[in-house]
Structure formats: structure tokens, C-alpha cells
Amino acid sequence: xxxxxxxxxxxxxxxxxxxxxxxxxxxxxxxxxxxxxxxxxxxxxxxxxxxxxxxx
Amino acid sequence: xxxxxxxxxxxxxxxxxxxxxxxxxxxxxxxxxxxxxxxxxxxxxxxxxxxxxxxxxxxxxxxxxxxxxxxxxxxxxxxxxxxxxxxxxxxxxxxxxxxxxxxxxxxxxxxxxxxxxxxxxxxxxxxxxxxxxxxxxxxxxxxxxxxxxxxxxxxxxxxxxxxxxxxxxxxxxxxxxxxxxxxxxxxxxxxxxxxxxxxxxxxxxxxxxxxxxxxxxxxxxxxxxxxxxxxxxxxxxxxxxxxxxxxxxxxxxxxxxxxxxxxxxxxxxxxxxxxxxxxxxxxxxxxxxxxxxxxxxxxxxxxxxxxxxxxxxxxxxxxxxxxxxxxxxxxxxxxxxxxxxxxxxxxxxxxxxxxxxxxxxxxxxxxxxxxxxxxxxxxxxxxxxxxxxxxxxxxxxxxxxxxxxxxxxxxxxxxxxxxxxxxxxxxxxxxxxxxxxxxxxxxxxxxxxxxxxxxxxxxxxxxxxxxxxxxxxxxxxxxxxxxxxxxxxxxxxxxxxxxx
Numbered sequence: 001x002x003x004x005x006x007x008x009x010x011x012x013x014x015x016x017x018x019x020x021x022x023x024x025x026x027x028x029x030x031x032x033x034x035x036x037x038x039x040x041x042x043x044x045x046x047x048x049x050x051x052x053x054x055x056x
Numbered sequence: 057x058x059x060x061x062x063x064x065x066x067x068x069x070x071x072x073x074x075x076x077x078x079x080x081x082x083x084x085x086x087x088x089x090x091x092x093x094x095x096x097x098x099x100x101x102x103x104x105x106x107x108x109x110x111x112x113x114x115x116x117x118x119x120x121x122x123x124x125x126x127x128x129x130x131x132x133x134x135x136x137x138x139x140x141x142x143x144x145x146x147x148x149x150x151x152x153x154x155x156x157x158x159x160x161x162x163x164x165x166x167x168x169x170x171x172x173x174x175x176x177x178x179x180x181x182x183x184x185x186x187x188x189x190x191x192x193x194x195x196x197x198x199x200x201x202x203x204x205x206x207x208x209x210x211x212x213x214x215x216x217x218x219x220x221x222x223x224x225x226x227x228x229x230x231x232x233x234x235x236x237x238x239x240x241x242x243x244x245x246x247x248x249x250x251x252x253x254x255x256x257x258x259x260x261x262x263x264x265x266x267x268x269x270x271x272x273x274x275x276x277x278x279x280x281x282x283x284x285x286x287x288x289x290x291x292x293x294x295x296x297x298x299x300x301x302x303x304x305x306x307x308x309x310x311x312x313x314x315x316x317x318x319x320x321x322x323x324x325x326x327x328x329x330x331x332x333x334x335x336x337x338x339x340x341x342x343x344x345x346x347x348x349x350x351x352x353x354x355x356x357x358x359x360x361x362x363x364x365x366x367x368x369x370x371x372x373x374x375x376x377x378x379x380x381x382x383x384x385x386x387x388x389x390x391x392x393x394x395x396x397x398x399x400x401x402x403x404x405x406x407x408x409x410x411x412x413x414x415x416x417x418x419x420x421x422x423x424x425x426x427x428x429x430x431x432x433x434x435x436x437x438x439x440x441x442x443x444x445x446x447x448x449x450x451x452x453x454x455x456x457x458x459x460x461x462x463x464x465x466x467x468x469x470x471x472x473x474x475x476x477x478x479x480x481x482x483x484x485x486x487x488x489x490x491x492x493x494x495x496x497x498x499x500x501x502x503x504x505x506x507x508x509x510x511x512x513x514x515x516x517x518x519x520x521x522x523x524x525x526x527x528x529x530x531x532x533x534x535x536x537x538x539x540x541x542x543x544x545x546x547x548x549x550x551x552x553x554x555x556x
Contacts, residue, residue: 004223004300007173007197008276011235015165016151017187018178018201019070022240023151025472026176031237034165034172035151037158038179038187039068039119045182052186055193 230257248273
């Protein structure tokens with residue numbers, strides 16, 4: 001529970017993957033944000049699923 | 057007519073950026089049509105059907121960006137391509153820190169910000185679970201906006217989050233407020249004493265916007281995703297979220313918001329609520345308590361906000377049909393006239409669901425139909441209707457040509473990251489639908505509610521005025537709008553809804 005109450009205590013420090021507008025809006029609302037230049041893995045969802053199984 | 061296209065190799069941009077770029081190009085003088093799309097098979101079909109496919113675009117891969125401009129002259133087409141490049145660069149600059157390139161992966165981002173504590177994920181659904189799993193394994197809380205994530209993946213992600221003592225907000229989590237920061241589609245609301253646990257993004261927006269209108273703010277709002285209270289997911293995030301707000305010093309009252317909890321989950325929810333020393337208001341639309349006295353259960357989002365505030369202020373409270381019955385009585389004579397059924401065209405799924413709960417007992421199932429344009433089936437491969445109003449506008453125009461629709465019932469949701477001016481395209485579609493209906497000798501009534509605050513970037517008053525100028529009856533809440541729609545087609549309901 002410490003981690004849960006901890007995240008509520010102050011503006012979050014956010015890694016944003018996906019819509020750029022969320023990075024802009026979260027930053028203007030007081031969060032610290034690093035936006036990721038995300039792109040789909042070559043090979044599509046099947047490769048992403050395989051990478052997920054390999055990822056620890 | 058000149059058609060020019062370019063392909064930017066390995067240059068992925070999100071669907072919302074691409075939509076805004078295309079909009080910027082289409083308004084240029086001499087430009088007839090423009091498309092800015094990733095090279096997926098579906099988008100190649102779209103490009104071909106619009107007559108915008110060229111030799112340049114034909115071999116674009118899903119990771120390649122296709123820009124095509126059809127214009128009156130070569131120079132207008134060239135200007136269109138240049139404008140697309142300019143807007144793409146401008147958008148990128150808004151998220152790129154000066155002098156540093158953007159990381160390509162979550163791990164790259166964590167090297168730049170090792171103390172990050174939350175990942176906000178809105179990538180296409182088929183990739184979202186992978187990214188969320190990676191973030192949880194790195195010890196980050198997750199705000200998972202993406203939809204089209206499988207139930208199995210959701211269960212696995214939430215199990216992982218619980219094991220690690222982390223929040224997995226979503227999938228399909230539209231809105232949250234964490235540490236004073238709105239995530240996703242978030243209305244601009246003050247900090248305050250009300251904590252929310254929400255299995256519904258638009259439901260949460262409706263509650264916090266109503267609270268803001270009444271002068272109260274939000275401590276935190278933890279989204280859990282629309283399926284959290286299903287039998288399969290079992291409230292996996294709702295229970296820890298309740299516990300977190302129970303322990304949070306700034307939260308004085310908790311509101312639980314969602315579509316109906318599965319009957320077998322209700323006792324679990326009640327047990328969790330019974331352990332909390334703070335007052336808890338529950339609005340699980342359509343669900344009733346299993347029997348314990350845990351929490352106070354209400355039947356509409358508006359009631360949830362009003363009961364929470366009354367509790368904080370030590371006031372008694374009872375539900376009302378309309379905030380201002382006299383105003384409704386005054387408006388009815390000029391609004392009445394349409395004959396036929398009610399068609400609800402919603403961008404907020406929970407608002408659509410709430411409308412159904414209000415309408416069913418009033419007019420019966422045959423007298424209304426509700427469409428949630430934010431549902432998975434409408435958002436695959438395209439932006440949410442709160443970002444891109446065109447899908448709903450098309451449905452509104454169709455309604456004008458439908459023989460049996462007498463009243464349109466709509467929501468208009470404002471907030472950060474939402475379309476900058478959603479009322480205007482909706483109002484334009486309403487004008488067209490009304491004209492089409494009139495040409496067929498019919499009258500089409502339109503009833504709306506607006507979810508927004510005075511702090512929202514779209515300007516709540518201007519959005520409301522735009523709808524009213526289009527002849528829309530705007531009510532203070534979604535439930536009231538549904539009741540008003542019922543009154544338009546069923547004058548015999550006056551007594552039960554207005555007490556006269």
C-alpha cells in the first residue's frame with residue numbers, strides 16, 4: 001500500500017507512450033513528462049507478444 | 057486535378073496528430089482533399105477509396121507515414137504537403153525537449169527519468185498490454201488509456217500490478233486524477249476533498265464536473281477501466297484503489313463510479329467499503345446493494361456528486377427529477393412537436409448507459425435506441441469520438457433522414473485532450489439533420505447535456521451557447537436530458553416527472 005499512497009502524494013513523473021497530446025496536457029497540469037517516440041515493433045502484434053514473453 | 061503524395065519512411069505518429077495535420081491541410085486554399093495516414097492495410101484501402109493512392113504510397117509499410125494532397129493546382133498541392141510537414145514538426149516540438157531527442161522505448165525514457173513513477177499508455181490496443189506489462193515490471197504505476205485489450209491480458213496485468221503493489225488503471229481508462237494532475241480526458245477541476253474510484257471515464261468526468269459546478273474539488277480519482285467490476289476481473293483494482301483513498305489524508309469522502317457491478321462482485325465491493333471509516337457513495341449504474349449497509353447507493357452520476365457534497369456539508373439530501381422544474385415546464389411548450397422515437401448518440405459510454413436506465417422505465421424499450429460511438433467497434437484504428445467528432449456528426453445527419461426518429465439525445469464532453477471545439481461540428485450536423493427532417497415533413501428535437509467546467513479549454517459557456525443557437529435544449533445533467541427527451545415524446549409523463 002505504500003506505493004499506492006506514495007503515487008498520490010505529489011504530481012506524477014510520467015513516461016508517456018502513445019498520444020502526444022497527453023504529454024502536452026499532463027505537463028501543463030503539473031506533471032513531469034518524458035514522451036516516447038513510440039512506434040509499432042516491426043513484425044506487428046505477433047512480434048510484440050513474443051517480445052513480451054521474453055521481457056522480464 | 058493534381059494529386060501529390062510523399063511517404064516518410066519509419067515515421068510513426070499517433071492517430072490524433074495525423075487527424076489534426078489533415079485538418080490543417082484541408083482548409084488551405086485550393087486543396088480539395090488531404091489524407092495523412094500510416095501505411096496499414098486498412099489505411100491503404102481508405103486512401104484508394106478516397107482516390108488519393110499514388111505510385112509513391114503503394115508500397116508504404118505500417119510504420120511509414122503517407123501524406124497525400126489533391127488540389128486545384130500543382131502549387132496548392134505543394135503548399136499542402138509543406139503545411140503537413142510544418143504541422144508535424146510543430147507538434148513534435150511540443151513534446152521534444154530542446155537539444156535532446158525523444159527516447160524510442162520505455163527503457164530509454166527511464167534512462168532520462170530514472171525516478172519516473174507512472175506510465176501513461178495510449179498506443180494501439182494490440183500493443184498496449186505488452187507496454188503495460190513492461191511498465192509494471194519496471195515498478196511503474198500504469199494509466200492504460202488504450203482499449204481493444206483482451207480480457208485475459210487485463211486480468212494478467214492487474215494480477216501483476218497487485219503482486220507489485222502498483223496501480224493498473226485500465227485498460228480503457230479514459231480519465232484519472234493523480235496527485236493533482238488530470239490524466240487522459242480530464243476536466244479542469246480544483247483540488248478538493250472528494251476521492252473517486254471510477255470504472256468509467258465519462259462517468260468520472262460527469263461527477264467531477266458536477267462537483268466543480270457545486271464548488272467542490274477532487275483529491276484523487278483512480279480510474280480502474282470499464283471491466284474492473286465484471287465477474288472475470290473481480291474488482292481487482294477497485295479494492296486496492298478504495299484502500300489507497302481510505303488511507304489518503306486529503307480524501308474525506310469516496311465516490312465509486314461505474315456501470316453495474318456483476319452481481320457476484322457486489323458483496324466483495326460492499327465488504328471493501330464496510331472496512332472504510334470514511335463515508336462512501338456508490339454509483340454503479342443499474343446495480344443495487346446486496347443487502348449490507350455499506351455505502352450509500354445512488355442511481356445517477358449527478359446524484360453521486362450531489363450526495364457527496366451534501367454529506368461533506370452535513371446536509372440532508374434526496375434525489376430530484378430536475379434541478380429547475382419551473383424552467384422545464386416553461387421550455388416544454390415550444391420544444392414539443394417531434395413525433396417518434398428517441399435516438400441517443402453518445403461519445404461517453406457510461407452516459408449512454410445511464411440514459412438507458414432513465415429512459416427504460418419512462419418510455420419503454422421500443423421507444424428509444426442508444427449508440428455509444430466510443431465503443432470498441434467504433435474506435436478500432438480511428439480516434440475516439442471525443443477527439444474526432446466526425447463519426448457522430450455522420451450519425452446525426454443520418455438521423456435526419458430516418459423516418460422514425462423524433463428526438464436526438466446527445467452528450468457533449470469537454471476537457472483536456474478533447475476536441476478543441478466539439479459543439480461546432482455537432483451543431484452543424486444538427487442543422488443539416490433538422491433541414492433533412494423538415495424536407496420530409498418531420499420535426500427533429502435535440503436534447504443535450506454538457507460535461508464540462510469553467511476551467512476547461514473549450515469554454516463551457518461558449519460550447520453551451522453554440523448548441524443552444526442550433527435549437528438544442530441543453531439540460532444541467534445527462535439524466536435530466538434523458539428525462540426531458542422522454543417528456544417531449546410522452547406528454548403524459550408530466551405529472552410523474554414534474555409533479556403537475
